[in-house]
Amino acid sequence: MKQAQWLLFAAALALVPSTALAQKKKPPTGGGGTTAPTGGAGGGGQTIDLDNPQGTQPQPQPDQTQPQPNAGGTGGGICEIDPSACPKQADIGEAAKKEYKKEIYAVEQIYVLRYHRVELTPYWGFTLNDQFVSHGGPGLNANFYITNVFAIGLNGNFYSGLNSDSDFNFQTRRATRVAVPLTEYSWSAALNFTYVPVYGKFAGFGSFIFSYDLYATGGVGAISTRPIPVIDPDNRKFDFDPKVCFNLGVGLRIFVTRWLAITGEIRDYIYPEKLESLTIANGPIGQPSDPNSPSNPKTWVQDGVDITNNFQANVGLSFFLPFSFEYRLPK
């Protein structure tokens, strides 16, 4: 039995390979990145390349050390196979005269093409710079991209009923008896131009990649506003009045798919505002035709206009239509 033990030990030794490797993949053979299957049994594991049609095997590379027929630039193989297709010197001259596309994109094959697509962005707006009244509300951007980076579009905001007078106003009025003229908005609409100068991609947590772009936008339109009567609320009732309104903004789009993006932008709406008058006319009440009556609407607002900047942060989703597109050039 002792003999049998030695035999088993010898067998075990023989079964142990001379080297045990948790080996990295062999580098792919050939220059195209494809890996030729190794035919031998157990010869390094099987490589299945789904990019190649089944059954097509990479052709063996010609031996670079062997002299190539007609390698001297006189046409090469095509001239031997089909002399009529052999390029002539005149053809090469004509080809050299052809215009070529000088533009080479810095980031090849952009994840999302915008060219001739419609972008619809419903969003919710938040006030950034009005500590007295917040003008939050829904809005919509609709853009048509004339080129891949330039769009023309419409923008609208709906504020009516959503203006929020801050408690800070009340505290200030009660403590100091100084009222700040307040304004509420009803709606705004504008014709805009959008330019996308910046785009790129991010790696998230080192495990996935997403694309984004930054855009600048600007336009002109109208905004409908009115003062909130705080100085003389008993006599003053204001109607909404549209004013010309310019807007400038920058935004960031993070693409979830090729047709859906999460969008955040900051936009400044600039318009001339008529503020409530801080003084009350001391004429008779109830006589609107009297220029000194507190009932005369002309006494309700201050002289001149205040140029107002309403900075608004918009967060929404962008939908690109049509959903799919084709690249002009291959990868």
Added chain:
Amino acid sequence: MSKITASLPVSATLLATTLVAGVVPATIIGSETQAHAQEIVLTGPLKGAPPVIRLRQYREGRLEIAPQFAFTLLDEYQHSYFIGGRINYYFTDWLAFGLWGGAFLNSNTDLTSQIDNIAPRDLLDQSNVAPCVPTDAKTTAGAGCTGGPGSHPTFSDQTATLSWAAMGQFTAVPFRGKLALFQALFVDTEAYIFLGAGVVGLNERVSCGDTGQPSCNDVASFALGSQVKFVPTFGIGLTFFLNDIVNIGVEYRALPFSWNRGGFDSRGLGPNNNFPDGKVNGDDETFKFNQVIGISVGVMLGKRKTSQ
């Protein structure tokens, strides 16, 4: 032998001998000299490759010193400007612990100037608006206060100001990539979030109206006293690396806490304490979601690494 036979049947002994005699030569002949534990490639040549190869690791094992200028948003009575910076040490390329701190400078908002100029100083607001004692011949109190030199205290003297801040914070850098500007200029860009806590020093109107304290009508009660608040902080930012050492950063920071910005007696009595009680104290502090936008220039100390 008999002993062995007793424990192992003869048939088994024969079987073992046969197996060894047969397997050993077969194994020696048939075995390879290497054992392969190879991954099967299912698709193209990039299958199994990491998302980013040879990633420039700007942060791992490096110290960042970033002087910063910042300003507050949605200011009520005072604009605040921050001059300071942050120091971060990055344990990994995506996680750091550091300090943020500096000093604030303040200036009146237009509202504060308006209150100083037009607030009537009378019995109704004498505990809430500094009386504006004219000590300069050119200054007249009248119905309001010019707020000019020698005319103190004014309303702006009673409004709270941020003084300094010091925070400890963890920073995570989950997103990184590069930015192509006009399809020509490339900048490595990272997005980060941070979370921490610390202290904010501020000057707030001193307590008044209670036992042992000055009356809230007293000129002395409109002075400011130093306070320290324990405050959480969090925010997001972007870093643009100009090269291996220098970066430019933009960040948004929240510093939410309660304080009495106007120095008013506005709470402490009645339903939900919503009415003035003739005292200025902690009851008059109201919550504010203080927001700060900062711009920084960072310097990374240490050698930059590159991933595999």
